[in-house]
Amino acid sequence: MDAFVRKKPRLSHPADEPEDSTDVKLAILASLFSAVKQDDLLDILVSCNGSVEDASSLLSSQNPAKTSISPPASKKRAVSGSSSLGVQTSLSSHILTTSRDGSLVPLTANKQRTPPTTKGKTLHLYSPEDIAAYTPCTIVHNFLPAEEATALLLELLDESEHFSRYEFQVFNRTVQSPHTASVYVSTPEELRQQTSEYTYGGTYRANVRQATPQLRLISRTVQRTVNEEIQKRIRDVYPHGKKLKHQSPKQWRPNAAFVNCYDGPQESVGYHSDELTYLGPHPVIGSLSLGVEREFRVRRIIPPEEENTEDEGNPKSPSKDRKASSSSTRADAQGQISIHLPHNSLLVMHAEMQEEWKHAITPAQTISPHPVSGNRRINVTYRWYRDTFHPRYTPRCRCGVHTILRCSQRKKETRGQYMWMCYASFTPGKQGCSFFQWAVFDDDGEPVWGTERGGDSDGSVPRLDNFSGSQ
Numbered sequence: 001m002d003a004f005v006r007k008k009p010r011l012s013h014p015a016d017e018p019e020d021s022t023d024v025k026l027a028i029l030a031s032l033f034s035a036v037k038q039d040d041l042l043d044i045l046v047s048c049n050g051s052v053e054d055a056s057s058l059l060s061s062q063n064p065a066k067t068s069i070s071p072p073a074s075k076k077r078a079v080s081g082s083s084s085l086g087v088q089t090s091l092s093s094h095i096l097t098t099s100r101d102g103s104l105v106p107l108t109a110n111k112q113r114t115p116p117t118t119k120g121k122t123l124h125l126y127s128p129e130d131i132a133a134y135t136p137c138t139i140v141h142n143f144l145p146a147e148e149a150t151a152l153l154l155e156l157l158d159e160s161e162h163f164s165r166y167e168f169q170v171f172n173r174t175v176q177s178p179h180t181a182s183v184y185v186s187t188p189e190e191l192r193q194q195t196s197e198y199t200y201g202g203t204y205r206a207n208v209r210q211a212t213p214q215l216r217l218i219s220r221t222v223q224r225t226v227n228e229e230i231q232k233r234i235r236d237v238y239p240h241g242k243k244l245k246h247q248s249p250k251q252w253r254p255n256a257a258f259v260n261c262y263d264g265p266q267e268s269v270g271y272h273s274d275e276l277t278y279l280g281p282h283p284v285i286g287s288l289s290l291g292v293e294r295e296f297r298v299r300r301i302i303p304p305e306e307e308n309t310e311d312e313g314n315p316k317s318p319s320k321d322r323k324a325s326s327s328s329t330r331a332d333a334q335g336q337i338s339i340h341l342p343h344n345s346l347l348v349m350h351a352e353m354q355e356e357w358k359h360a361i362t363p364a365q366t367i368s369p370h371p372v373s374g375n376r377r378i379n380v381t382y383r384w385y386r387d388t389f390h391p392r393y394t395p396r397c398r399c400g401v402h403t404i405l406r407c408s409q410r411k412k413e414t415r416g417q418y419m420w421m422c423y424a425s426f427t428p429g430k431q432g433c434s435f436f437q438w439a440v441f442d443d444d445g446e447p448v449w450g451t452e453r454g455g456d457s458d459g460s461v462p463r464l465d466n467f468s469g470s471q
């Protein structure tokens with residue numbers, strides 16, 4: 001998860017592109033002022049011309065205790081929560097089409113369509129048909145037998161005592177993630193690798209644990225269902241019924257699980273795409289929700305030429321204002337989609353998701369307590385760490401740490417191309433070495449290493465074990 005990292009220093013490599021930094025800025029502010037609503041934070045950020053430091057000083061001066069504050073009335077805008085103006089509801093109830101016999105029937109998904117979202121609005125989706133049709137995800141409700149879901153929830157609530165908040169540096173501050181988490185792998189050897197070989201945010205992960213009995217048991221069902229969903233997606237949605245270029249054709253085999261705990265309505269995760277570094281291009285992720293229902297928001301990354309640039313070319317706008325409003329406009333240019341994730345639902349984030357969309361769990365105004373977990377939501381994202389993306393193969397940058405894999409998203413000339421980059425160069429306040437190398441993959445997403453590779457291959461192939469053994 002790379003919610004709070006990247007961006008900032010101006011690099012000189014060919015993929016250098018002005019990224020949307022509003023999400024990062026909002027995530028930083030949200031983690032510092034967790035009681036302030038995201039919409040209010042955005043207003044304050046815009047009123048400070050996009051400066052996190054100014055916004056943060058303003059917020060601290062108004063409220064040193066970091067409790068909820070209201071922005072000046074003139075700065076208020078419609079809040080896109082479920083009781084506000086900026087809301088659209090599910091589509092299947094009111095999007096109808098004509099059937100062969102002439103009667104009106106709800107539109108069902110067989111090809112992905114552009115959702116009728118509009119700027120500043122949130123489209124709420126509940127049904128599997130709507131979610132498959134309008135987002136890069138599919139959902140399976142009531143995924144596990146009820147008693148298995150409860151057993152897993154109870155096990156992970158116990159485990160959550162050991163979870164911690166990720167820490168990351170922003171300028172001179174240490175900022176903590178607005179929820180707690182831990183990573184689970186299969187064996188003690190993998191635990192060693194995860195804490196001493198794989199890097200996240202330029203450092204090794206401290207909080208890694210061994211998979212619990214229920215996590216292992218359930219991974220079989222997750223594996224089977226995710227593979228079925230991948231095949232359906234390819235058949236029903238992808239051009240010519242073929243997998244995407246660079247998508248792996250192999251069976252998806254989860255061998256790492258990130259478990260998140262959101263304790264209460266304010267706990268959240270900011271808009272981000274999941275890091276590709278160890279998953280490779282076009283990864284698929286299986287995400288199981290347990291406990292309190294929360295909203296999973298998604299929005300497509302908008303290339304600059306598709307943005308509504310109404311005031312960007314206006315020479316009367318002072319350039320500073322233009323900059324702040326253009327990045328906040330961009331963040332919400334097409335509106336957002338909210339996927340409701342009830343207890344015991346499996347969301348599959350398909351192969352087109354991480355490169356083209358961002359996702360978040362936004363703070364909630366209200367939640368309905370769950371009979372077993374109270375105010376808490378547990379989320380398990382099952383991931384497939386690919387053998388060929390082990391850190392011993394991936395390039396190392398001049399700072400000495402492993403590079404990260406990113407996909408160029410916004411610059412027209414390079415959009416869709418992958419690159420290995422210095423991690424620190426994208427961490428606000430850190431000076432990176434600006435290492436850059438195009439990433440080359442074959443059609444199936446396997447890396448093709450040139451002579452310039454920085455990895456230290458000694459021939460042996462380390463691999464993470466699938467949770468459920470040899471199936």
Ligand SMILES: O=C(O)CCC(=O)C(=O)O
Nearest residue numbers: 001258260274361379381
């Ligand atoms: O809690 C969720 O549903 C999403 C978590 C997530 O995005 C992540 O762990 O990267």
Ligand SMILES: [Fe+2]
Nearest residue numbers: 001273274359
């Ligand atoms: Fe994520």
